[in-house]
Amino acid sequence: YLREVLTAKVYDVAVTTPLTKAVRLSEKLGSTILLKREDLQPIKSFQLRGAYNRMARWPLQLLLEHGVVTASAGNHAQGIALAARHLGCQALVCMPEMAPYVKVRAVQALGGMVELVGESFQEAQEHAQVRELTTTGQTLIAPYEDPATIAGHGTIGYEILRQTNMDKLDAIFVAVGGGGLAAGIAAYVKALRPHIAVIGVEPTGSNAMAQSLARGERVALTHVDAFADGVALKHVGAETFRLCLELLDGVVLVDNAATSAAIRDVFDETRSILEPAGAVAVAGAKAFLRHYGLCHQTVVAVTSGGNMNFDDISLVAELAGTG
Known part of the structure; x- marks a missing residue:
């Protein structure tokens, strides 16, 4: 590494x-x-670092055409939203229903689209994976893997x-x-x-x-x-x-x-x-x-x-x- x-x-x-x-x-x-x-x-x-590095290494044209989807408890979501705004693409973020409102509002303020799903991060992640499979071309950005x-x-x-x-x-x-x-x-x-x-x-x-x-x-x-x-x-x-x-x-x-x-x-x-x-x-x-x-x-x-x-x-x- x-x-x-x-x-x-x-x-x-x-x-x-x-x-x-x-x-x-x-x-x-x-x-x-x-x-x-x-x-x-x-x-x-810190989550901005990994989120942007991952997105910046993806072909820009694909990001611009299809956008990205991710799951997050909140901070990775903000990193994705800011990275998407900087690169000029759309970002859909799946967050648990109990995610802190300060993080949800921050994602929205950065231009990210938020879907609140389930009680835990894992449920939000499963939903994001479904969205990737059912949405043509949308790239799934993993928060840590x-x-x-x-x-x-x-x-x-x-x-x-x-x-x-x-x-x-x-x-x-x-x-x-x-x-x-x-x-x-x-x-x-x-x-x-x-x-x-x-x-x-x-x-x-x-x-x-x-x-x-x-x-x-x-x-x-x-x-x-x-x-x-x-x-x-x-x-x-x-x-x-x-x-x-x-x-x-x-x-x-x-x-x-x-x-x-x-x-x-x-x-x-x-x-x-x-x-x-x-x-x-x-x-x-x-x-x-x-x-x-x-x-x-x-x-x-x-x-x-x-x-x-x-x-x-x-x-x-x-x-x-x-x-």
Whole structure:
């Protein structure tokens, strides 16, 4: 994946996000905590990288004639809608009926057509696959499984190694949903600096990657906790699982209270409010360092998204008090 990451076409629409020290959190934990601020992308999520890289590699004429279809819990949907607007094609996005309204409205504001289908991402994905088969020429853009999508996300690893002293970096913590972000970062970082640990982080209520890695095969969950909707998937991708099985150094599980406390931590540092899925990597870094009693480490946590429903802030504030 090294060549694919280095030639990824993400910077037509994505920006190089800052890597900033979380001063208060670093002092509290006795280590240097660096935040990779993907919540500062134009759509407030890393998903723009993979979505655009995948679409930019498809023949433009086919995109213009037939458009694209995808399924998403919200952030990938925004990436597809922005990429489609930039390329001048139509985008149909299938989202779960319980998708946060802030994400639905954002997709529509970017010109995407939204169909709300089913209770989970998997149901929306099945609907998108049917639409691809029944709509002549429409291209299905996978949210995490496609190699071009994975390579697009891998550009975050490229930036991290450029923005820090890679020889002194101990670990990178990455949220895991379908696995595309973790797979992309791990594929790039491990190719150049294999000593850097790349550690996935999942909520305890949607831990498909942790269970899959433990069993050595992909596991399908029967139910997922939608608190961190951006990573609430019942199963991971085949290619992302293959890469994570080979390259990830482990997976940390965090509960909703720990994730909410991490949202509060980042707000205290930056005055920015992460969505739960965007904060699980911070929660995982905290849990890992405390569990193993580690100090004087230098670690990166990817703050992967900031599309928070305003109505959910009170619940997060309540849970943060117990985290």
